[in-house]
Amino acid sequence: MFPVIHPVSQIVPTRDLASMGFGGLMTNSYIIHSRRKEAALEQGIHRLLDFDGVFMTDSGGYQVLEYGDLELGYHDIASFQSAIHSDLAVTLDRPTGHPQSRGTAVDSVEYSLGNSKATLKEFGSSKTVWVGPIQGGLYLDLVRRSAVGLEESGFEFLALGSPVQVMESYMFADLVRMVMAAKKSIRYSMPLHLFGAGHPLTMSLAVALGCDTFDSASYVIFARTGRYMSRSGIMNLQSMKYLPCSCPVCTRTSAKELLELDHKERTKRLSVHNLYILKEELEACKEAISEGRLWDMVEERSMVHPRLREAFLEVTKFSEHLSVGTPALKERGLFVRSAGDLRRPELLHAEARLSNAIHGSTRPALVIPTRNEKPRGGSRRSKGSDIFSLHPVFGPVPVELEFQYLFSQTVVGAMVPLVTPAESERRLKQIGYRKVVMVRGSKPRKKSKSRRSRRGASPSLRSSSARPR
Numbered sequence: 001m002f003p004v005i006h007p008v009s010q011i012v013p014t015r016d017l018a019s020m021g022f023g024g025l026m027t028n029s030y031i032i033h034s035r036r037k038e039a040a041l042e043q044g045i046h047r048l049l050d051f052d053g054v055f056m057t058d059s060g061g062y063q064v065l066e067y068g069d070l071e072l073g074y075h076d077i078a079s080f081q082s083a084i085h086s087d088l089a090v091t092l093d094r095p096t097g098h099p100q101s102r103g104t105a106v107d108s109v110e111y112s113l114g115n116s117k118a119t120l121k122e123f124g125s126s127k128t129v130w131v132g133p134i135q136g137g138l139y140l141d142l143v144r145r146s147a148v149g150l151e152e153s154g155f156e157f158l159a160l161g162s163p164v165q166v167m168e169s170y171m172f173a174d175l176v177r178m179v180m181a182a183k184k185s186i187r188y189s190m191p192l193h194l195f196g197a198g199h200p201l202t203m204s205l206a207v208a209l210g211c212d213t214f215d216s217a218s219y220v221i222f223a224r225t226g227r228y229m230s231r232s233g234i235m236n237l238q239s240m241k242y243l244p245c246s247c248p249v250c251t252r253t254s255a256k257e258l259l260e261l262d263h264k265e266r267t268k269r270l271s272v273h274n275l276y277i278l279k280e281e282l283e284a285c286k287e288a289i290s291e292g293r294l295w296d297m298v299e300e301r302s303m304v305h306p307r308l309r310e311a312f313l314e315v316t317k318f319s320e321h322l323s324v325g326t327p328a329l330k331e332r333g334l335f336v337r338s339a340g341d342l343r344r345p346e347l348l349h350a351e352a353r354l355s356n357a358i359h360g361s362t363r364p365a366l367v368i369p370t371r372n373e374k375p376r377g378g379s380r381r382s383k384g385s386d387i388f389s390l391h392p393v394f395g396p397v398p399v400e401l402e403f404q405y406l407f408s409q410t411v412v413g414a415m416v417p418l419v420t421p422a423e424s425e426r427r428l429k430q431i432g433y434r435k436v437v438m439v440r441g442s443k444p445r446k447k448s449k450s451r452r453s454r455r456g457a458s459p460s461l462r463s464s465s466a467r468p469r
Contacts, residue, residue: 003026004217021279022053024213028060029084048084057081108136156190164195180321192212198278201233203282207289223271298312323345337415351394358428360431360432367428367436385437
C-alpha cells in the first residue's frame with residue numbers, strides 16, 4: 001500500500017507514515033515539477049520529502065482528467081522523474097474516467113499507450129522502474145488492448161487506471177470485470193498496481209483478483225469530510241458516539257473530543273486512524289493468504305454491502321482463472337457457506353481430480369451414505385462392486401479418496417444446494433456404469449427434526465484429533 005502524499009502540504013508527516021509501517025509512498029511528479037522543481041533536482045525525491053523507502057511518482061494523469069491537457073509532454077515528465085530518482089514512475093497518461101464515450105476512451109488508450117512506448121524507448125535504461133498505465137475504463141476490449149500493448153512493449157510493471165470513479169459509485173462488479181480483463185491479458189507473473197484502491201472493503205477483493213500494490217489518498221480525503229473508516233465500511237463521525245477501534249488515535253480520545261477539535265487537527269487524527277485501518281486490512285489479507293482463507297475473507301466482506309455481494313458473485317465467474325494461483329492442498333479444511341462457494345478454486349481442483357479418478361466399469365456402482373451412517377445389510381453387498389460414498393457437494397466419491405483433501409475436510413452450510421442421490425446416480429450412469437445401487441442408511445434411533453439431521457451428516461470430522469492416523 002502506497003499512501004498518497006501531497007509534496008507541498010502533508011497532513012501526516014512522512015516520518016510518521018514510516019513509523020506506522022508503510023514502506024512505500026506515492027506522490028505527484030507534476031506538482032513537484034510545478035512547485036518544487038529546483039529543490040527536487042538538487043536533493044532528489046527521498047531527501048526532499050524525508051523518506052528512505054520506495055517512492056512511486058504519478059505523472060500528472062489525474063490532473064489531465066480533472067483540468068485538461070498539461071503543458072508538459074511525456075519527455076518532460078519522464079526526464080524529471082528519472083532525475084529526481086523515483087523508484088517507480090508512471091508514464092504520462094490520460095485516464096479514461098467514467099462515464100465517457102467510446103471515442104473518448106479510444107483516444108485515452110492511444111494517447112497513454114503512445115506516451116508509454118516512447119518513454120520506455122527513451123528512458124528504459126535508467127534505474128527508475130517504469131509503470132505502464134492500462135486505460136480503457138469500462139470498455140473491456142480497450143482494457144485488453146492497452147494491457148497487451150504495454151506488455152508487448154517491454155514493461156515489467158503495469159497499473160490499472162480509471163478505477164476511482166467506478167469505486168466512488170460503488171460499481172464493484174464493474175471493477176471486478178476491469179481487473180480481470182487486464183489480468184487475463186497479461187502473463188501471470190506480471191505485477192499489477194491498482195490506482196486509487198483505498199477503500200478497506202475492496203482491498204481483499206482486489207488482492208484476490210491478483211492486484212499486488214495499491215495507492216490511495218482516501219485516508220485524508222475521507223478525513224477532511226469527517227468520514228471514519230472501519231472494518232464494516234465508512235462511518236460519519238458526526239453521528240458516532242463511540243470509536244470502535246484500538247489504534248493510538250481512538251484509544252486516546254473519544255468521538256465527542258474529535259468533533260470538538262479544529263478542522264485541521266481533526267483531519268490529521270482521522271487521517272492517522274484511517275491509515276491504521278488500511279494497514280490492518282492489508283495485513284489481514286496477507287495473513288488470510290498464508291492461512292489459505294482469502295476466499296473466505298472476500299466473502300465475509302461482501303456481506304457488508306449489496307454491491308459488494310454482486311462483486312463477489314462476479315468473482316465466481318472467473319474461478320478457473322483464479323485457480324491457477326490457488327494451491328491444490330492446504331493446511332485447513334473449507335467452509336462451503338453459500339451457493340457462490342461452490343465455485344471456489346479449491347473445489348474446482350478437487351472436481352478435476354475426481355473426474356480423473358472415476359471411470360465407467362462393467363462392475364456395479366455401490367453408493368453408500370456418508371461414513372457417519374452405516375449401510376443396511378453389512379458389507380457383503382460390496383463384493384464385486386465399485387464403492388462410492390455420497391458427498392453433499394461432490395456427489396459420488398470413491399471410498400479410496402475418503403480421507404484425501406478435500407473430500408472429507410469440508411463443512412457444508414444450510415444454504416448450499418446439495419447433490420441429491422438421484423443426481424449422483426445420473427452422474428455415474430453418464431460416465432459408463434450400467435448398474436448403480438443406492439444403499440439406504442440405517443434408521444436413526446430417535447427421530448430428529450434439526451436442520452443438521454434433515455440435511456445429513458457433515459462430511460467433515462468433528463476435530464482433527466478424531467482423524468485416523
